[in-house]
Amino acid sequence: RNHFYRDTWAEINLDKISSNIKSFKKHLPDQKIMAVVKANGYGHGAYQTAVEALESGAELLAVAMLDEALALRKQGISAPILVMNRIRPEYVSLAAENEISITIFQKDWLIEASKFLKETDKVLNIHLKLDTGMGRVGITEEEELHDVSLLIQNSSACEIEGVFTHFATADEWESELFETQRKRFINQLDLLKKWGITPKYVHSANSAAALRKFEGPFNLVRLGISMYGLSPSSEMKEKLPFTLEEAFSLHSQLIHVKKLMPGDTVSYGATYRAKEEEWIGTLPIGYADGWQRRLSPGADVLIRGERAPIIGRICMDQCMVKLPYKMDVGEKATLIGKQNDETIEMDEIASLAKTINYEIPCLISSRVPRVFVKKGRISENMNVILNF
Numbered sequence: 128r129n130h131f132y133r134d135t136w137a138e139i140n141l142d143k144i145s146s147n148i149k150s151f152k153k154h155l156p157d158q159k160i161m162a163v164v165k166a167n168g169y170g171h172g173a174y175q176t177a178v179e180a181l182e183s184g185a186e187l188l189a190v191a192m193l194d195e196a197l198a199l200r201k202q203g204i205s206a207p208i209l210v211m212n213r214i215r216p217e218y219v220s221l222a223a224e225n226e227i228s229i230t231i232f233q234k235d236w237l238i239e240a241s242k243f244l245k246e247t248d249k250v251l252n253i254h255l256k257l258d259t260g261m262g263r264v265g266i267t268e269e270e271e272l273h274d275v276s277l278l279i280q281n282s283s284a285c286e287i288e289g290v291f292t293h294f295a296t297a298d299e300w301e302s303e304l305f306e307t308q309r310k311r312f313i314n315q316l317d318l319l320k321k322w323g324i325t326p327k328y329v330h331s332a333n334s335a336a337a338l339r340k341f342e343g344p345f346n347l348v349r350l351g352i353s354m355y356g357l358s359p360s361s362e363m364k365e366k367l368p369f370t371l372e373e374a375f376s377l378h379s380q381l382i383h384v385k386k387l388m389p390g391d392t393v394s395y396g397a398t399y400r401a402k403e404e405e406w407i408g409t410l411p412i413g414y415a416d417g418w419q420r421r422l423s424p425g426a427d428v429l430i431r432g433e434r435a436p437i438i439g440r441i442c443m444d445q446c447m448v449k450l451p452y453k454m455d456v457g458e459k460a461t462l463i464g465k466q467n468d469e470t471i472e473m474d475e476i477a478s479l480a481k482t483i484n485y486e487i488p489c490l491i492s493s494r495v496p497r498v499f500v501k502k503g504r505i506s507e508n509m510n511v512i513l514n515f
């Protein structure tokens with residue numbers, strides 16, 4: 128499970144995740160932190176990120192699906208976990224038994240789910256999801272909010288632990304919608320209060336909103352991207368209130384080095400042709416590892432702290448780079464991260480891939496083992512291929 132046999136790996140620096148959480152604790156001392164560890168911790172390792180975040184001041188966790196919550200429970204996590212999306216009504220007793228909080232935003236769902244709730248004596252904790260403008264999931268109508276609230280209040284099998292909404296444009300400094308959503312959410316909170324509902328957790332902020340701070344009766348922030356040390360948008364990157372430390376880096380090793388003569392070509396389609404005598408290296412990482420084809424031409428890798436451009440088409444398992452001079456098989460290549468005083472940031476790869484930084488680590492597949500660094504030393508390797 129722990130060893131891996133190909134010299135390509137992602138390194139997750141848990142000390143940086145810890146430092147990012149601690150920065151938010153200082154920045155927002157009156158807010159509880161919910162660490163968003165869905166999608167295998169945005170590719171950083173859900174369990175290891177969760178443990179580090181909880182040790183560093185986070186008090187709750189958030190995931191996108193019941194499977195992710197059950198996996199964390201199975202791995203021994205006892206902290207509160209919220210599934211931030213719809214689960215099947217028939218799974219409510221499974222959620223309650225495992226003390227997993229769930230998200231509700233449909234009256235019909237609640238009516239269907241109530242048939243299954245009797246099967247367990249543990250109260251089901253519910254977070255009401257309000258759609259104030261994200262346009263994804265959430266209650267929009269006051270009448271449905273009232274009906275859902277009454278149904279839950281009249282049931283001894285479940286209770287409203289939280290109420291939340293999600294911002295669509297918090298990462299844009301001058302966004303009217305952000306303000307509109309904030310006001311709508313506050314109005315709905317006033318309504319709930321009028322009906323005697325004052326949930327324990329009231330939350331709206333993702334990383335972007337948490338970084339910019341804003342007024343409201345909220346007591347919890349849901350941190351994803353910034354916990355991993357990445358800025359929610361390039362617009363915010365220039366005005367961060369504190370430094371975010373990028374936890375994810377990606378490394379490989381030269382497995383082949385050769386000299387090309389002028390006219391020699393490289394990779395499928397022979398799209399790259401040497402103009403002069405050139406030294407070419409081969410790396411054991413390809414698009415099946417989530418190193419996307421569209422990154423060539425364009426992306427560089429670092430070897431000996433020097434940039435080496437990827438040349439020719441990225442293959443399923445390998446790619447080729449043009450070396451500044453003859454280098455040796457076995458030399459370490461860094462595809463995301465720092466070597467000496469040169470750095471390839473996640474944002475550089477994201478813009479080359481014409482996407483956002485969130486997507487890059489999420490797409491680094493389970494074929495790439497994760498090596499965790501804690502207190503400056505390798506604490507654990509996770510190689511899911513051999514974990515059966």
Ligand SMILES: Cc1ncc(COP(=O)(O)O)c(CNc2conc2O)c1O
Binds near residue numbers: 163332350351352353
């Ligand atoms: C409901 C909800 N809350 C909080 C977060 C954390 O946001 P952050 O990573 O910007 O801090 C997300 C992330 N959801 C997504 C991030 O990218 N695509 C998404 O759907 C979310 O869906």
